[in-house]
Amino acid sequence: MNQPKPEDQPRYPFQSAPDIDFWPVTHQVLSVEIRAKTIAVLWDDNQKSCFHPLWLREQCPCPDCHHPVTRESIMDLLRLPEDLYAQDVSLDDAGYLIVTWSNDAHTSRYHPGWLRANSYDDWARKPTQRNRITWGEALDLTVFDGKKTLEDDGELYDWLSYLELHGLALVSNVPTSKGTVQELAERIGVIRSSNFGAVFDVMSKPEADSNAYLTIGLPLHMDLPTRECPPGLQFLHCLKNEAEGGESQFVDTFEVARALKVEAPEIYKIITTVDFPFRNRAVDSDYRWQGPLIQLDAAGNPVETRINTFLPTPILNMNNKELESVLKAKYHLFKMVNESRFLIQFKMQSGDMVVFDNRRVLHARSEFFPQTGERHLQGCYMDRDELYSCLRVLERHQRERGMAPAI
Template identity: 55%
Template sequence: MDFWPIEFEIEDVQIRDGDIVVRWNDHKTSSFLPLWLREQCPCRVCHSDITRETLMDVTDIPVDVQAVQVRLDDKGYVVVHWSTDGHASCFNPGWLRANSYDGWAQAVQMKIRPTWDHNFQIPDFDALQILNDDDHLCEWLTALDTYGLTLVRNVPTQSKAVLEMAKRIGQVRSTNFGTMFEVVSKPDADSNAYLSVELPLHMDLPTRETPPGLQFLHCMVNDAKGGDSVLADAFHLAKILKVEAPDVYETITGVNYSFKNRSLICDYQASGPLIRLDEAGNPVEHRINTFLTSPITHLPRDELKNALEAKHHLLHMLQEERFKIQYKMGSGDMIAFDNRRVLHARTEFFPNTGSRLLEGCYVDRDELGSALRMLAREKRRLKCG
């Protein structure tokens, strides 16, 4: 069940040029297509109160369905009588406002995700507050969704504490590294992460059709020399690249690059642009990793040359200090970041000078979106009383 507090009342509703047009008490208007609104009918014939899923077969609705009468009932809800089968629908003003798709409404609903550079101060939060209070949880998740990077302090330095933090968001995603993995120097390493060498800026698991969305790295101990964390915003890199080298930008957003792991126990392969754009041309994910690449074999010679040169241009830009922040994690620190937005790296560390152990796990982006919407739903419920 969802809740829709009525923050703006409807002053008038009418049929205009076939659309259902609502005028709000803040002087804004919302127009709704008849077919769109008919498909959203919340009545118990069309929609289940139990499963919260649609019951009707939407193909039974004629695509030319029209509203023949509209009115406001005594609660201020919009009642629409339809041209077919005598059906009537009743819509909550709070729901109509939240789902308006006019230009002004889209601007209100649009999420702003500012990009960041070397001057960025990582938003930090306290683990116990996140675990015990939904308001603090909401603040943490909002920052993670907005900036793609957060720092959580005072996470208990006990094994699997990272899983407890991640599960505050949703289900943990298992991979070939397990549900949880340790970042520690290993003699029989099956990933460069398990060596003590410097790791370049990268995303984890670009070899997957859909790489993990969120990554959590919890520092158990880090008193060895070196081993600093380095982070960069791929969306900021893309923004600068588009201005400084538009031809390179066009290539790395339009060409599919190949990735493959070389594990003894699995063989994952995937491909994609180094920066993927949405339908509006905005960056939505990167797929940058230099140690899990595989040969590009699908391009003609000249296009291949252009793709490789564009990749090298991008990688050289990534080495510039203007894009990077560096932070040495201490015991109890946990960084949580969007693996498909934020690149992470590690400076070389020296095991003979001390210990370094991190525990990590992944959560899909879907879980973050779901958690934020559930928290918002609860706030709406409290407003409704």
């Protein structure tokens, strides 16, 4: 589709930017000036944004700098001088910021909605951590409708937003045909294969290569802690659950981490700083990794956990004195995640699908008895990136329709 020239575009709240998005104009630019080499913007609510010249030049949305179809940069950043500065700044009749640059007299035109949303002054900074609500035994789990989720983007957005916040979401009324778990997962993004396949069947098997394929109860755990980057999401779709037993249990380790930090700070420090080994061996595979049981980000917030009690791996790089405190901390954490104050439990019914953040929410299963009925679940994995990407695209569509505020 041919794009109208900037001078032909009306003053309208959605205009092109250096990305494929829509940026509502929530505030107008009152004035612009060059101040101490920065480009200073005064908004109609009296807030001020000061943009670094190299930062702003790199984001020039013109077709010579960003490809008009891909919106990826085609400008060689290394050709810009480090002492680049704005030679002239002004506002055009549509409220856009116009900047002429010092090195080549190139002129850039910036949309006010994009400028406001991407301001990085102290007053404008946004939290870098994804939204979340930690929970324990009192969680009243919202149930979403599977058929609506498959068909309606609004229902899909509500479901995924809940999943992002809580790390756990339950969907009912999902068709019980095999492969539906993949169909629903691919509403979000690309599923992730593992040595168990793209889609795996959770049921009793005579030649099991995992405890999941036995009838015994499974303790609280995450899947694939032996991988450099374990799957972010796990989908489990209940096709049949007629056997006695087989209740599902879930624990939010971020809530456990919050409590552990308060109740036992010395153990919390060990759990978040010491690397623990993980290893999973089979006839034709041998996966290994090591890392803290609770991984923190730069701000000290939990971002993932690696807890799995049925893959014990010897710690080999410590003496007995060091092992004493490390093993004590490990067992304290394992005991804590099993406390009832953190646990929710329910039995999945035919047509239910549970989705959870595998690097945040531990899952378990009570023993079931196949002689009393069939129990058959199908599952698959997906990276967190797919969830976040899908949410951003849905939010972009909402902004396009004027349904959501600027971000």
